[in-house]
Amino acid sequence: MANQGHDLPLYEKIWVKRKFQRVIDTLILVLLLLLLSYRLFSSNNFTFPWFLAFICESWFTFTWIVILNTKWSPAVTITHPNRLLLRVPESEFPPVDLLVTTADHVLEPPIITVNTVLSLLALDYPTNKLACYVSDDGCSPLTFYALVEASKFAKFWVPFCKKNCVQVRAPFRYFSDIATNKSEDSLEFKQEWLQMKDMYDNLCQKIEEVTGKTIPFQLDGEFAVFSNTDQRNHPTIIKVILENMGDLLDGLPHLIYISREKRPQYHHNYKAGAMNVLTRVSGLMTNAPFILNVDCDMFVNNPKIVLHALCILMDSQRGKEVAFVQCFQQFYDGIKDDPFGNQWMITFKNIIMGMAGLQGPFYGGTNAFHRRNAIYGLYPDEIESERKGKLEGKILIEKFGSSKEFIKSSAQALGGSAFSANDITTFNFIEAATQVSNCEYEYDTCWGKQMGWLYGSISEDVPTGLNIQRKGWRSECCTPDPIAFTGCAPGGILSTMLQQKRWASGLTVVFFGKHSPITGMLFGKTQFRAGLSFFWLTNWGLRGLFLVCYIALLAFCIITNTNIFPKGLGLWIPIALFVIYNVHTLLEYLTIGLSIRHWWNNQRMCIIRTTTASFLGFLSAMLKLSGISDSVFEITDKKPSTSGADGNNADAGRFTFEESPVFVIGTTILLVHMTAMLIKFLGLQPTHSGNGCGLGESISSMYVIVCYWPYLKGLFARGKYGIPLSTICKSAVLALVFVHFCRSNVIS
Ligand SMILES: O=c1ccn([C@@H]2O[C@H](COP(=O)(O)OP(=O)(O)O[C@H]3O[C@H](CO)[C@@H](O)[C@H](O)[C@H]3O)[C@@H](O)[C@H]2O)c(=O)[nH]1
Numbered sequence: 001m002a003n004q005g006h007d008l009p010l011y012e013k014i015w016v017k018r019k020f021q022r023v024i025d026t027l028i029l030v031l032l033l034l035l036l037s038y039r040l041f042s043s044n045n046f047t048f049p050w051f052l053a054f055i056c057e058s059w060f061t062f063t064w065i066v067i068l069n070t071k072w073s074p075a076v077t078i079t080h081p082n083r084l085l086l087r088v089p090e091s092e093f094p095p096v097d098l099l100v101t102t103a104d105h106v107l108e109p110p111i112i113t114v115n116t117v118l119s120l121l122a123l124d125y126p127t128n129k130l131a132c133y134v135s136d137d138g139c140s141p142l143t144f145y146a147l148v149e150a151s152k153f154a155k156f157w158v159p160f161c162k163k164n165c166v167q168v169r170a171p172f173r174y175f176s177d178i179a180t181n182k183s184e185d186s187l188e189f190k191q192e193w194l195q196m197k198d199m200y201d202n203l204c205q206k207i208e209e210v211t212g213k214t215i216p217f218q219l220d221g222e223f224a225v226f227s228n229t230d231q232r233n234h235p236t237i238i239k240v241i242l243e244n245m246g247d248l249l250d251g252l253p254h255l256i257y258i259s260r261e262k263r264p265q266y267h268h269n270y271k272a273g274a275m276n277v278l279t280r281v282s283g284l285m286t287n288a289p290f291i292l293n294v295d296c297d298m299f300v301n302n303p304k305i306v307l308h309a310l311c312i313l314m315d316s317q318r319g320k321e322v323a324f325v326q327c328f329q330q331f332y333d334g335i336k337d338d339p340f341g342n343q344w345m346i347t348f349k350n351i352i353m354g355m356a357g358l359q360g361p362f363y364g365g366t367n368a369f370h371r372r373n374a375i376y377g378l379y380p381d382e383i384e385s386e387r388k389g390k391l392e393g394k395i396l397i398e399k400f401g402s403s404k405e406f407i408k409s410s411a412q413a414l415g416g417s418a419f420s421a422n423d424i425t426t427f428n429f430i431e432a433a434t435q436v437s438n439c440e441y442e443y444d445t446c447w448g449k450q451m452g453w454l455y456g457s458i459s460e461d462v463p464t465g466l467n468i469q470r471k472g473w474r475s476e477c478c479t480p481d482p483i484a485f486t487g488c489a490p491g492g493i494l495s496t497m498l499q500q501k502r503w504a505s506g507l508t509v510v511f512f513g514k515h516s517p518i519t520g521m522l523f524g525k526t527q528f529r530a531g532l533s534f535f536w537l538t539n540w541g542l543r544g545l546f547l548v549c550y551i552a553l554l555a556f557c558i559i560t561n562t563n564i565f566p567k568g569l570g571l572w573i574p575i576a577l578f579v580i581y582n583v584h585t586l587l588e589y590l591t592i593g594l595s596i597r598h599w600w601n602n603q604r605m606c607i608i609r610t611t612t613a614s615f616l617g618f619l620s621a622m623l624k625l626s627g628i629s630d631s632v633f634e635i636t637d638k639k640p641s642t643s644g645a646d647g648n649n650a651d652a653g654r655f656t657f658e659e660s661p662v663f664v665i666g667t668t669i670l671l672v673h674m675t676a677m678l679i680k681f682l683g684l685q686p687t688h689s690g691n692g693c694g695l696g697e698s699i700s701s702m703y704v705i706v707c708y709w710p711y712l713k714g715l716f717a718r719g720k721y722g723i724p725l726s727t728i729c730k731s732a733v734l735a736l737v738f739v740h741f742c743r744s745n746v747i748s
């Protein structure tokens, strides 16, 4: 019986057929190449606009090649947790460390973190094999208080979930779902349910009470360590909130709170710094071979997810080459038709599934199961064979830092010998853990440079993943049903833009840095097509630069009455491109059941986002690379929006404007194009003997204005729906400068 299905793989990879799409995608590439060759060989003028258009279109073509390559051979993985259960007795399941990061109790209300932690504690996995570590970069007694209260609630919540096979184990979601209390449920269950709900409401109330006040509570007893602390200046605080003392199968997992030391003179490296501290502290206490990391808002939606991920990581065939298993980010309560383009449904289908068919998806920063050894910098072939050299004490100290206890634990982890926790007691654990969480611990070690979460980019996830894949590791997607994790997408246009800007900036830094896919392909073991697919990510900011150039060029042409598009028969190339591309993407949306509105919102947001957030991100990366100013990790606001994020609210998808440079750029683009159209319709274009501006330029300019429709409405709306006057003024000045520049350059 126990031997049943021994030779069957724990997971399978299935390639998805997409012949029709390949044909259309290739056709688009051919048209792009045609346009480029038309530019090269037409007897038309080789003016500056033509040259610039050629550069931009070459870039677009390259981007399309990247996308085509990524989409070419998509794959999905299918996991078989029942086979794993048959093969490995529960007592031999490997430990898994659960790492959670939170950084600001205002933008990330403690109740959100609490829900994520509760869902982790209630995972369907032996509780004595789980340990949850929460890093709080906000050093907030409120977060700590909330976790302590949550741990009391967990003693009832976890057994309740397991007994009743609850699916969604984040209580705020569970209780908001009316379907959880159905009429056919037994009386006993109903009573329990009500009791649980009562307790949860109680917990929320307690947390709300303290978060509402300016001086929340007396900082004494357990909380005394938080007195006189400042977010940017405080010693390490470590608290063991729950400890599974008797190694009990049905107890609760360990729960540990960590706020690493911060000092103004030390750069704390944002989330990457926090993750490295979490890795070390968990290494000291439980040293699990596998690590799950989630952001504070990403709760477990499928309680069996650990088993699914282990199917991949523990598969005896291909599993050994897999460094991490990535569950795609999905969101709850997404606004209908994705007005801000931040739900990424089609990206998952096209890009991530595409990468899964190559060397594997990129690491997305959250919802990922890692092999501790890969985080520690091991190569895949070192897992089984020679790694003696790496285990020598001196080398380990140079790489991992000087904590004796940590060296011991890392040698164990690298040696693959014992997954057993160290002979560490709560008392010496705190001491050792404090040492590895202090600011100067990483000084002169490899942390953040060659191993662990890498520093230097505010999109730390991408270089971290690339650094692992360049060593020859693969990664896999895990897409169980129901979805593994769900989190909250940014609720408004501003937070979406700021997130995009951060990504663009961080990714541009990666592109020009030593962890770019190019170096991975040239000097590492990143496979060629996989490396090419990673450009889709790292070029995020550069795309902004080229698109802004192109859009400015269009306006320039209309204002100065010149052209970049072919005339006559040649004009059919860009027109065919435009039509085929749009029909093709629309079909892609419709086939997976998304609406036309969803498609249009995404098309529009792609233009808006690329020309504003990505472009600004690119500029900020340039400032960073040239050493002028550093870029800051601006945390995404996770407060539930007051206007109701339920998607039914009429206001939920509307653009609300505030003062911010991202809106200045967008408004400028809109004003410039409106001015250009006005000049054209009023007949104010200069006349000259050259080749004047034609239909192509006008249609494109109109398309830009249509994309920017929400901004156009914002120009005339009031209150939060209106673009602030100061932003309009700044944009108007910029637009005037641009128009003046064009007029003074008129080619006559
Ligand atoms: O100094 C910091 C800043 C952030 N965080 C945590 O980092 C996570 C991600 O921050 P968030 O503001 O939610 O950013 P997102 O844009 O939603 O995050 C995406 O992009 C990030 C990289 O830019 C990745 O790290 C994330 O995993 C990925 O979900 C959160 O848990 C934060 O608490 C820290 O721990 N310390």
Ligand SMILES: [Mn+2]
Residues within 6 Å of the ligand: 295, 297, 487, 636
């Ligand atoms: Mn997030």
